[in-house]
Amino acid sequence: MAKTAFFDIAGKDGLLYVFDKKRLSEKTDFTFRDFKLDIRNMPGQIEEAYVSLPLGMLDFRVLELPLSDLKRVREVLPFELEGIILEGAENFVFDACILGAESGKNKALAVYIKKNILKKVLDEFRRFKVEPKAVCSIELRKILSTGAAELIINPPVLSGDERIRLAEQEMETAAVNLRRGEFAYSKDVERAGRSLKTGAVLLALILAVSFSDAVLRMVSMKKESEALKKQLISIYTESFPSEKPGEARGLLYKMKSHIKELEEKSLLYAGAHPLRVLLTLSRGKLNGVAFSEVTISGDLIVLKGEVPSLSDVEGIKKILEGYFSDVGISDAKKSASDKTAFTITLREKKP
């Protein structure tokens, strides 16, 4: 289970509070002499770490500024303290907190530490693979909570429980955090960056695989297209040997156009086929049927004749339906010779 570690440095000694789901689960003492951390058992699986420095390691200045926005105050701090800090503001890391307003002006407490000292502190913790999320001060938090900044000179002594309570508050929101500028905590950003990089690599792999798949499919489609074009040209050339086929895509249209021409020609020669009709009628084996008249006009045929009875007319119709289409009895009546005279209309089936 991932834990939160709070290193409370109080002078040369300190206490490590380990919080598991925001509950204190472990307390371990350590020493921090000459920026060397000495701890018996460093807990594993630390997800977040905080370091609290004693007041003695920090420097302070109370400033009167016309600004109340903390962000703006932080921006102007190096310039405000330039003339005050002997070693040059560029060698320090600054943070601030607003103390309040007095006579129309805002008071801010500037907190600063030498860069090389902060670096030593951070490097030491990194040796234990601990990357503090914030470098704060629980003693300063106590003083700020009283509202009496002058207590910095003579700070109150804090009990163990109070220190733990202040540590919990600092973890929520640090009163001051000296991990700024070049020392800003970037693990979250780095983690996000790594995730983004991993995501980008995976996306690139997926794109590469998809791209390869698309390319392979396109190659296969191209081959199939070429084969189809050859087939189209072959069919067309077979059907119209005297003609140059041209582009494969237009051949179907050309073929349709030729068929249309042939259909128009065919219409010219459309007519009746009496021989064919007589031959088909003869195949019907219409025994006992005496046709008296056959009229053929185009594909329409009218048969007139006589049969012994009405049911025979139905019989003829059934037989004719096997050879012709649209067979219909248009007339059936008793004839003078006591037989049934019929008129049947039908059409030739298309060959």
Add this chain to the structure above:
Amino acid sequence: MNPGKRRRFFYITVAAVVIMVVVFTLNSYIGARAGLRGLRADLDGMVALRAELQSLRDELVGVEGRSTVNVQGAVQAVDEVFMSLGLKKKIKSVKPAGTKQIKGGIEEEAEVQVEKATMNELVNIFYKIENAPAILVVKRANIKKTFENPELFNLTITISLIRTEGVGGGGKPPPPPL
């Protein structure tokens, strides 16, 4: 340009190139697939039409190649058919039924009445018409049993002589008979 800006510019350029390649590939893929679908549809269409084409050609094979160069008109064409069969005496009448311009040619109709022909003679007449050197088309045929002899038939046929442009005969109708 500072390193941060340069890196950002590099990433933007890479992203733009990747997007362009993806868009181009997708476009080409979609185009190739649409083209292939079109070709498959064309091939299916052509295979289906091939049968229709053959059927039309079979229908026309007996007709094209015939010529009306040596025929003056429909009446003369009918005359020649019956003469070749020796059935001229069976013709009751041959009446010209008009000439009309049709798409691709001229159609000249004639109505022929034949009396007391046997079934065999009828079959020969129809066969001769279908296989005449000129393009003769039977428009209408009426076959009726004779009253006196059920073995004999009266035939009334309307025949068209077709003169097409380009298929022998030229486009000019023949001069009317004197």
